[in-house]
Amino acid sequence: MTNFLTDAQAYLPILLRGAATTVGIAFCALVIATLFGLVLALMRYSGNPILSWTSRSFVNVVRGIPILVQLFYIYFVLPDWGIDLTAFQAGAIGLGLAYSCYMAENFRAGLEAVDNGQIEAAQSIGMGWGLTMRRVILPQAFRTVLPPYGNTMIMLLKDTSQASVITVAEMTFQAKMLAASTFENLTVYTLVAGLYLTLSVPLFILASWLERRFGKK
Amino acid sequence: MIDIHALHKSYGDLEVLKGIDLTVKKGEVVCLIGASGSGKSTLLRCVNGLEVYQGGAIRVDERLVEAERKSIRDIRTRVTMVFQRFNLFPHRTALQNVTEGPIYVKGEPRAEAEAYGRELLARMGLADKADVYPDRLSGGQQQRVAIARALAMRPEAILFDEPTSALDPELVGEVLAAMRQLAEEGMTMLVVTHEMGFAKEVADRVLFMHGGLILEEGPAAQVLGNPQHERTRDFLSRILEHG
């Protein structure tokens, strides 16, 4: 046990640096996923056949490819086409795109849950599509979307560990390096598991609060 | 002010309106009656540009109603609509529901819009409900907020699609009273209703629709009191039986 503690003391700073990267990449990916997911959902919802088809195809293609393969593709194949990204950028964009599809499906469900009568009421006082969206539909969809949004955030946080395969120095990557050089697998991975949990707990609390506040009554 | 000429409207193969001619003059109150499925709602929705139509023409103040043109937005601020199920915005208070259009569609200053909004709510007997959300209002109160919302656009005419059909019987009277008051103030109204008492007392004209056509029309007393068409008589006797 004393062994574990002294080891832990030595490893923790390295792992915490990894944790900071984990949080950073999760945050960037979340921003990308949210914005792009919203665009995809609005395209699908717009009723314009071309936009709707483009959005649906994109979502299906991306959802049909493992995140790992997407990350490899962005990090190793795009440079051949002159698009050079750092590992962190590739990871954030890859995870962001992958998650934009989950987000798009969440958002779409939220948009479609808004009663059609709301759209007609908005139109009947002269609102165009933009105003109807902004003032009537999005604020209502927002409430339905928040609880699943919280859960998707937790999944995203955990999936940042996949970015370790393209050498993003996040927590799992640091752990692998540490374990490989010290052979202290038990200590290292116990610490990492604990750290992931510590990061997730605030999100669990947030998600359950959102569920209680905005979930189905 | 509303001119409908030879209006044809189909949903796919189903022809719902089969040639409607109707003129509503400024200040007139016209009531539309007819059995379920006869096309009353569809007619109103066409006038509001909520549906496209396949033949004929609808004009509001000489301007053609085309559901897919931008011009429809301007027309909708002149002819607003009140729905059977109220369709209030649940995330906004009564006052915000009323001021939404004036502020965001017409660009009126907020203070002015709110003052007028409160005045309208007061006229609807809802002065004390301005800051209440719709889920805290009874059906009758919600519908009166919806009428205030339609009025806030300072429209020239209002379309009502069975405004009291979703209400508990004891709440019907308050909404009809509000509508009657509007009629007395000279508002142009096209009203789909099953409330024969209201039609008799308030309507300048009553139209009976059947199978996508206007079968009979005339002054309320004539159409309701002495209907010429057999189908009108049938319809009225059934309505009276059921209360």
Ligand SMILES: Nc1ncnc2c1ncn2[C@@H]1O[C@H](COP(=O)(O)OP(=O)(O)OP(=O)(O)O)[C@@H](O)[C@H]1O
């Ligand atoms: N969106 C739609 N798609 C297909 N058919 C429709 C649609 N809306 C209405 N219809 C059909 O059009 C016909 C007329 O409907 P409409 O709602 O205008 O009747 P109504 O006179 O208002 O009846 P009610 O008194 O029940 O409200 C009906 O046969 C209905 O089934």
Ligand SMILES: [Mg+2]
């Ligand atoms: Mg109807």
